[in-house]
């Protein structure tokens with residue numbers, strides 16, 4: 151059974167990693183998918199591969215940190231597919247540092263993509279969803295949304311804010327048919343993390359992270375996409391303002 155037949159879904163940052171997996175899963179569930187991606191060639195390649203598998207998909211070059219770019223993406227979505235039913239705020243960047251060493255530009259870059267970007271997309275999608283009386287917004291948060299690792303400043307601040315945005319909008323619009331939820335992935339095997347491992351001088355960096363995971367491995371992007379498909383479907387209408395942690399159990403562990 152396809153769970154998203156006829157739905158119009160926007161996935162930001164769907165050119166690779168978790169967003170790509172969500173876009174692929176949504177299209178196999180019958181959705182028409184908009185790849186709203188900063189890297190236009192990667193976005194177009196994913197859209198083309200979905201189309202060649204028989205799905206309806208378009209790529210719209212988008213910088214979520216820029217409100218005009220987001221508004222243009224929304225207008226293009228409406229004109230090509232119609233008003234959106236589903237928005238996944240997945241685009242995000244990791245800016246990690248020491249609080250007193252980061253620059254204003256680092257802080258701004260992190261907040262503008264990870265927090266402003268999600269808000270700009272919600273703000274552009276909500277009027278369409280409210281007019282339909284139906285919609286689902288899924289924010290890709292993080293374990294950094296509720297726990298802190300030293301020297302990852304200011305990423306967790308933006309991700310804590312994203313959880314606040316999720317809960318705030320969830321309560322504002324629950325009685326008007328729009329559900330808003332978050333997924334908090336743990337350590338997922340994506341290009342973002344593979345780059346960190348490649349740049350780490352320690353050849354055992356990946357093995358050490360894997361050893362810290364209760365399940366002994368990193369998560370797969372498809373394991374996040376499966377939860378996103380559930381939250382986007384009409385089976386999830388009583389899940390409101392939730393944060394579903396998909397992290398292989400790493401955050402339930404106390405001191406060891």
Ligand SMILES: NC(=O)c1ccc[n+]([C@@H]2O[C@H](COP(=O)([O-])OP(=O)(O)OC[C@H]3O[C@@H](n4cnc5c(N)ncnc54)[C@H](O)[C@@H]3O)[C@@H](O)[C@H]2O)c1
Pocket residue numbers: 162163164165166167168169186187188189192212213214215239240241242243244263267290291292293334335336337338339340341342343
């Ligand atoms: N990978 C993990 O372990 C992990 C864990 C927790 C949360 N997350 C979150 O999941 C999301 C996706 O992570 P990933 O690992 O797949 O990342 P990734 O870096 O592999 O992919 C992110 C995608 O977003 C795009 N993007 C970046 N800035 C953008 C912008 N301004 N506008 C539009 N697109 C933009 C990139 O071009 C890229 O295609 C992020 O929000 C990240 O914070 C990831």
